[in-house]
Amino acid sequence: MSFLPPPHQVDLTKLRFEKLLPGWNVCSFDCTEADGSDPGGLQEFIQKEALTFQAEKLGVTYLVFHKNDIVAFLTVSMNCLSVEELPEKEKVPKIKVRYPVLFLGRLGVDKRYQNQNVGTYVCQWIVGLARSLSEIVGCRYLALHALPERSSFYTREPLNFVESSSGRTDTKKLLYCRIADVPSKD
Numbered sequence: 001m002s003f004l005p006p007p008h009q010v011d012l013t014k015l016r017f018e019k020l021l022p023g024w025n026v027c028s029f030d031c032t033e034a035d036g037s038d039p040g041g042l043q044e045f046i047q048k049e050a051l052t053f054q055a056e057k058l059g060v061t062y063l064v065f066h067k068n069d070i071v072a073f074l075t076v077s078m079n080c081l082s083v084e085e086l087p088e089k090e091k092v093p094k095i096k097v098r099y100p101v102l103f104l105g106r107l108g109v110d111k112r113y114q115n116q117n118v119g120t121y122v123c124q125w126i127v128g129l130a131r132s133l134s135e136i137v138g139c140r141y142l143a144l145h146a147l148p149e150r151s152s153f154y155t156r157e158p159l160n161f162v163e164s165s166s167g168r169t170d171t172k173k174l175l176y177c178r179i180a181d182v183p184s185k186d
Helices: 042-055 118-134 148-155
Strands: 016-019 060-066 069-082 098-109 141-146 173-178
Touching: 042 060, 042 069, 042 098, 069 118, 069 141, 098 118, 118 141, 141 148, 148 173
Parallel strands: 098 141
Antiparallel strands: 016 060, 060 069, 069 098, 141 173
8 A cells, every 4th residue: 555645735726727838847746546547547648648639739738736736637629519419408409410619638636636626626617718718719518528437526516517418339428518608498
């Protein structure tokens, strides 16, 4: 069993979001499981792939700092939900194919900062980002693919993501939340 230092107390109002830049040292960041495994590939992504994704315009990664420590990271990109992935009450008449979304591709919280609402705060920041984007480009939802064992984090209060109604061929769940203030069809 590995020893972890006691968690550092985080003041969520003091978190700082900065775009990942070449040369930044992310070696001390560790979001692996207690046994060292990386089931979602998050640790490998931030250590080896995030900068390539940015260079190829596949996603932008933000590091989340508390003081000088990296407490979390997230990667976002544009994507879409197909009309089949949404329930009838979410559909817009005459839209027959896709709906624009900001896609949360990756979210990792360092072990030392877990269970302090950092992930929830980061997701709320992403919702704010999506709402801001919706004022300048089409963006109706925030969406993500979650491992089944992680999906309850996103579907509980205050995030309230909803699982897509369409079945997936892989083991991940497609979750979404509406970010645009649009009239609902109740």
